[in-house]
Amino acid sequence: MIGPHGTVIYVGQSRVLRTRLLSYFRAKGRDKGARIVRHAFQIEWEYTHTEFGALLRELRLIKQYRPHFNAMMVHDEWPRAYVALTGGTVPGLRVVARSDDPAAIALFGPFRRVAQLRDAVRALAEATGLRDCVHDDMVRHTGNASRRGSALWFDDDPDAQPRRGASRTRAPGCLRHDLGTCAGPCIGAGAARPYRDAALAVRAFLDGRSDAPVVALEDAMQQAAGQLAFERAAALRDRLTLVRWLHERVQHFHANVDRLTFRYHAVGPDEQEWIYLVRRGTVRAELPAPKTPEERVAYRALAAKVFTGPDPAGADIPTHDLDEFYLVASWFRRRPAEKARTRAALPAAKRKPIG
Numbered sequence: 001m002i003g004p005h006g007t008v009i010y011v012g013q014s015r016v017l018r019t020r021l022l023s024y025f026r027a028k029g030r031d032k033g034a035r036i037v038r039h040a041f042q043i044e045w046e047y048t049h050t051e052f053g054a055l056l057r058e059l060r061l062i063k064q065y066r067p068h069f070n071a072m073m074v075h076d077e078w079p080r081a082y083v084a085l086t087g088g089t090v091p092g093l094r095v096v097a098r099s100d101d102p103a104a105i106a107l108f109g110p111f112r113r114v115a116q117l118r119d120a121v122r123a124l125a126e127a128t129g130l131r132d133c134v135h136d137d138m139v140r141h142t143g144n145a146s147r148r149g150s151a152l153w154f155d156d157d158p159d160a161q162p163r164r165g166a167s168r169t170r171a172p173g174c175l176r177h178d179l180g181t182c183a184g185p186c187i188g189a190g191a192a193r194p195y196r197d198a199a200l201a202v203r204a205f206l207d208g209r210s211d212a213p214v215v216a217l218e219d220a221m222q223q224a225a226g227q228l229a230f231e232r233a234a235a236l237r238d239r240l241t242l243v244r245w246l247h248e249r250v251q252h253f254h255a256n257v258d259r260l261t262f263r264y265h266a267v268g269p270d271e272q273e274w275i276y277l278v279r280r281g282t283v284r285a286e287l288p289a290p291k292t293p294e295e296r297v298a299y300r301a302l303a304a305k306v307f308t309g310p311d312p313a314g315a316d317i318p319t320h321d322l323d324e325f326y327l328v329a330s331w332f333r334r335r336p337a338e339k340a341r342t343r344a345a346l347p348a349a350k351r352k353p354i355g
Helices: 018-026 032-039 052-067 070-071 114-128 138-141 175-179 192-206 214-226 231-259 293-308 317-333
Strands: 081-086 095-096 103-113 261-266 273-279 282-288
Touching: 032 070, 032 138, 052 261, 052 317, 081 114, 081 192, 095 103, 095 114, 103 192, 103 231, 114 192, 114 214, 114 231, 192 214, 192 231, 192 273, 214 231, 231 273, 273 293, 282 293, 282 317
Parallel strands: none
Antiparallel strands: 081 095, 081 103, 261 273, 273 282
8 A cells, every 4th residue: 555655555465356455445433444444545466376475565565655554553562672782882771662673783582571571681680791771872873863862882992982972971870881791881981802702602692602700600690609798699699590481582583483494395275385494494496396407407406596695694593584584483383284395495406317
């Protein structure tokens, strides 16, 4: 659905296009369809080869155009949140509600137990010294001039000095810095290199490649207990419990990602076979099933490139593909029969007859 100025205001998909379109024009009052039609000036549609392809195309169009009514009509009866690692010269940890948070360079989730997630992220931040405040993130990503005038930096970092005209401090002090659980970049304290090492350690933890924060907390708890500092040992134990919980959830997330690498041979309404090459939960290529020897050779070359070449996603699912990962996972979870149409990632080459 397109507005009078050429802006896409809504994207939808349906197996029966005529019925779906008529439902909009029959809607009345404050119904969803009636509200969309009142703002629509033009309707465009396209056909896909399979229902899975239609869902994939719908998702990608919504992420490309961000239509007003798609954003307004989203409803999730269960709260959920994501762990975000922000970028810039002073990375930070954050719990966010959206899978497209503008400050995030890496995103993990979603998590349903939001309150426990917030406690776990705070515990991880305190264990590693990483900041979990919101200072400067939106200024950097939105360019809002009215919010400029302060920045994050370290005194020993020539590449992260405050902008011209910025105040040297954002607040009289930082409680977490005073308690020794944050480097305090919001007040210009700390050193750049140890902080960046801590950020790399957190990234490895969230990537499922390291359990260093868990080990460090275990050692600190044992040391406190050995010194008879039982109150501190109890506080470290509580923090360790939360970080272990987060570590288990992150490991589960990456295990699910690794399982979603295969070829999906879908069949459309016209009984034509269409192949989707899925790597780590995102569709990297789609093509009709090859029929000629030349097409099969090209198909095997493409599959080898997709599944054995360098992964542009790096070590984890990129932020902009996270929704696609959950679409793929949901499709096969809700349709067990479609799992039978999946194949190993690389197609086997046809053996030549002997003799």
